[in-house]
Amino acid sequence: MTDRYLEFANSGLGGWMVGALGLPKPAPLQRRAEAGAAALQPLLLDSAGGGRMGPVLERVAAASGAPLRRRWSADERYGGLVFDASDCIDVASARALYAFFHQAVRSVAEHGRIVVIGTPPEQAATAEAEAIQRGLEGFVRSLAKEARRGIGVQLLYVALGDEEAAASTLDFLLSPRSAYVSGQVVRVSAPQVAGDQRLGHAGRHVLVTGASRGIGEAIVRLFAAEGAQVTALDVPAAREDLEKLAGELGVRPLGLDITAPEAGQALVTAARAAGGFDVVVHNAGITRDRTLARMDAREWDSVMAVNLGAPLALTRALQEAGAIRRNGRIVAVSSLSGVAGNMGQTNYALSKAGWIGAVHRLAKDGLGEGVTINAVAPGFIETRMTAAIPFAIREAGRRMNSMGQGGSPVDVAETIAWLAHPASGGVNGQVVRVCGQSLLGA
Numbered sequence: 314m315t316d317r318y319l320e321f322a323n324s325g326l327g328g329w330m331v332g333a334l335g336l337p338k339p340a341p342l343q344r345r346a347e348a349g350a351a352a353l354q355p356l357l358l359d360s361a362g363g364g365r366m367g368p369v370l371e372r373v374a375a376a377s378g379a380p381l382r383r384r385w386s387a388d389e390r391y392g393g394l395v396f397d398a399s400d401c402i403d404v405a406s407a408r409a410l411y412a413f414f415h416q417a418v419r420s421v422a423e424h425g426r427i428v429v430i431g432t433p434p435e436q437a438a439t440a441e442a443e444a445i446q447r448g449l450e451g452f453v454r455s456l457a458k459e460a461r462r463g464i465g466v467q468l469l470y471v472a473l474g475d476e477e478a479a480a481s482t483l484d485f486l487l488s489p490r491s492a493y494v495s496g497q498v499v500r501v502s503a504p505q506v507a508g509d510q511r512l513g514h515a516g517r518h519v520l521v522t523g524a525s526r527g528i529g530e531a532i533v534r535l536f537a538a539e540g541a542q543v544t545a546l547d548v549p550a551a552r553e554d555l556e557k558l559a560g561e562l563g564v565r566p567l568g569l570d571i572t573a574p575e576a577g578q579a580l581v582t583a584a585r586a587a588g589g590f591d592v593v594v595h596n597a598g599i600t601r602d603r604t605l606a607r608m609d610a611r612e613w614d615s616v617m618a619v620n621l622g623a624p625l626a627l628t629r630a631l632q633e634a635g636a637i638r639r640n641g642r643i644v645a646v647s648s649l650s651g652v653a654g655n656m657g658q659t660n661y662a663l664s665k666a667g668w669i670g671a672v673h674r675l676a677k678d679g680l681g682e683g684v685t686i687n688a689v690a691p692g693f694i695e696t697r698m699t700a701a702i703p704f705a706i707r708e709a710g711r712r713m714n715s716m717g718q719g720g721s722p723v724d725v726a727e728t729i730a731w732l733a734h735p736a737s738g739g740v741n742g743q744v745v746r747v748c749g750q751s752l753l754g755a
Contacts, residue, residue, distance in 0.1 A: 316695070316711060319718050339717025340463035343424040345727065348489040353392025353426055354379035356487065357417060361409035362400030366430050366483075369476050370395055373483050385417050393426040393487045394418070398449055399471075401431075402442035410452060418456070424463040426487045429453050433470045433500060446470075450498055457496040457750050458715050465495040472502040478739030485731040493724035495715055496750035504738025506640040506683030512735050515540030518587040518638070519733070520580075522546045522571060522624070523597030525554035527696040528646065531722035532594055535730055537562040544583060544590075546571070547597070571597055571623040577630035584636035591638050592733045593631065595624040595645040598664075600698075602657040613660045620664035625671060632680055640683035642733040645672060646725070647690040647744060653753040665690070669744050676742025685741040687732045692748025693719045716749030 321327035322338045332338065356379050358370055374381040379392065394417055401407045410429075421427065429449055437443035449468055457466035467486050471479045479501045485491055486499075519536045523529040524545035533545050543564040547555055555566035565587075569579055584590050598620045601612035624645065631637050650658050651665030672688045680686060693699060693710035699719070711719040728747050732740060 316718055318708070318711075337712065337717050339712075340423055340461075342463050342492040342716065342718070342721075343489050344492045344721070344723060345489050346723075348424070350488055350490055351377035352379045352484060352487040353422070353424070353489065355382055355389070355391055356380070356393045356395060357382045357385060357391045357420075358395045358397070359383070359385070359413050359417075360397035360400065361406055364397040365399055365476055366395065366397050366471065366479070369480055370483060373480055373487070377484070377488070379487075385413075385420065387416075387420070389420065390422045391417070391420050391425060392422055393428070394421060395428045395430065395483075395487070397430040398446075399430055399432045401445050401449075402437070402439065403445065404441070407445050407448070414456065418460065421460070421462075421464055424489070424492075426491070427456065427460065427464060427466040428483065428486050429466075429468050431468060431470050433472055433502075436473055453498070454496045454750070461715065461717075463492070463716065465491055467491075467495070468498045470498065470500045472500075475501060475503040475739060478503055481731065481734050481736040482740060485727075490727040490731065492727075493716060493720035493747055493749050494728060494745065497745055499740060499745065500743060501739040502741075504683065504685075504741075506738055513539055514592075514730065514733070517541045517591040517735075518544070518584075518589065519592040519594070520544045520546060520584070520590045521594045521596055523646075525551040525558065527698065528691070528694065528722040528725050529596045530558065531726040532596060532729055533558060533564060534562065535723065535726040536592070537564055539730070541592070542587065544587060546580075571627060572618045576623065577627055580627055581630055581634040581636050584631060584634070589636050589638040590631065590641065592642045592644070593628070593637065594729055594733070595628070595643070595668075597624070598646065598648075600658070600661050602661065604657050605659045608660065616660040617664050620661065621667045621671075628675070628680075628686075635681075637681055637684055639681070640735060640738060641681065641685075642737070643675075643680065643684065643686040644729045644732050645686070645688040646729075647688040649690055649692040649746065649748050649751055649753060652690055652744075652746065653751075672744065673742050683738055685732075685738055687740060687742065688744045689725055689728050689732070690744055690746045690748070691720065691725050692746065692751040692753075694725060694747075695719045695721055713753065714749035714751045718749065720747060720749060 549568040648665035
């Protein structure tokens with residue numbers, strides 16, 4: 314759907330008017346379609362001490378063709394800043410954050426990227442060091458709100474000795490693929506199974522539920538474009554849309570009600586026919602919005618079944634059948650509603666917050682050799698569903714984030730593709746918000 318304010322604010326007359334009135338002027342986001350998939354350039358790397366991410370960042374930069382600088386220059390504009398704060402272990406050493414960003418943040422180009430590297434606080438040697446490393450979260454979230462101009466700012470906690478596992482995550486966070494991701498904290502540790510950064514998704518078998526339109530369709534299109542063999546699942550009533558998608562993209566359509574008693578076995582059969590799934594994306598979801606006092610039992614039960622109960626049961630069925638391949642990836646679509654809550658969505662918020670608990674537990678328990686599970690939590694995404702929201706509420710959803718606009722379904726798809734990458738095995742049990750750093754929630 315067209316964001317008329319965004320267009321007006323970035324027009325000649327509109328830009329002058331919003332400036333004169335002191336109104337926000339959000340920058341139209343630059344995604345892969347406009348700017349490519351590689352890291353923005355040039356990149357500037359600095360650290361509070363010796364730093365430990367230099368060799369990894371050198372490889373990420375070389376693979377993307379981005380020049381890597383190690384000294385700030387007032388005469389240069391940077392596509393990305395990476396500051397290694399691992400050696401910030403006390404209040405005095407934390408001043409290096411101020412010294413670097415005080416001068417360098419003004420040198421970041423529009424749509425640029427900023428990544429701060431930290432050590433997981435629990436690995437710190439002293440209480441003061443743990444306090445500073447935990448404090449990086451407040452620093453990064455505040456900086457993300459100050460940066461504006463379409464600039465994404467993230468914190469990457471990299472476990473000591475596991476620097477190599479961060480390559481795919483740095484590659485994503487420093488690229489246009491992360492356009493609507495900002496203010497996020499991502500943890501990386503050693504994967505069970507090492508994945509090759511060069512392999513990508515070509516030839517991998519991917520299952521996407523709720524695939525016929527909206528975010529699900531965007532996920533299918535992205536994986537298909539990257540050479541994956543996609544099984545696109547949706548309810549039998551969406552068969553016509555699935556067949557159209559299959560004819561256009563060459564994906565496998567699968568009409569299946571995931572809440573049906575036979576759904577587990579049907580999905581296992583489909584997985585075996587594909588030789589097992591490398592990636593499972595639980596995107597299917599419904600809303601039945603009503604205040605709790607007015608909500609009937611069917612509205613409660615249907616949302617809980619489709620959004621949480623059935624996907625968990627299907628995950629268990631695939632796991633028990635050995636239908637998720639070695640180094641596989643499971644990604645669930647949660648929601649900002651599950652983080653912050655929303656009036657009239659007690660059923661929906663419970664089901665989506667439930668995924669946050671589920672990925673934490675399932676990642677800890679283990680799902681197979683090298684198999685990871687994570688979730689994405691979209692904020693306001695421009696879809697047919699949000700287009701039906703009343704104007705005032707829709708505008709509030711668009712503007713109440715650091716990017717000043719709604720996201721696109723492709724923003725969610727790009728984040729899922731990163732989490733599903735063969736080299737992203739070091740990211741496990743986490744929830745990443747795709748919300749432009751919404752003002753709601755943590």
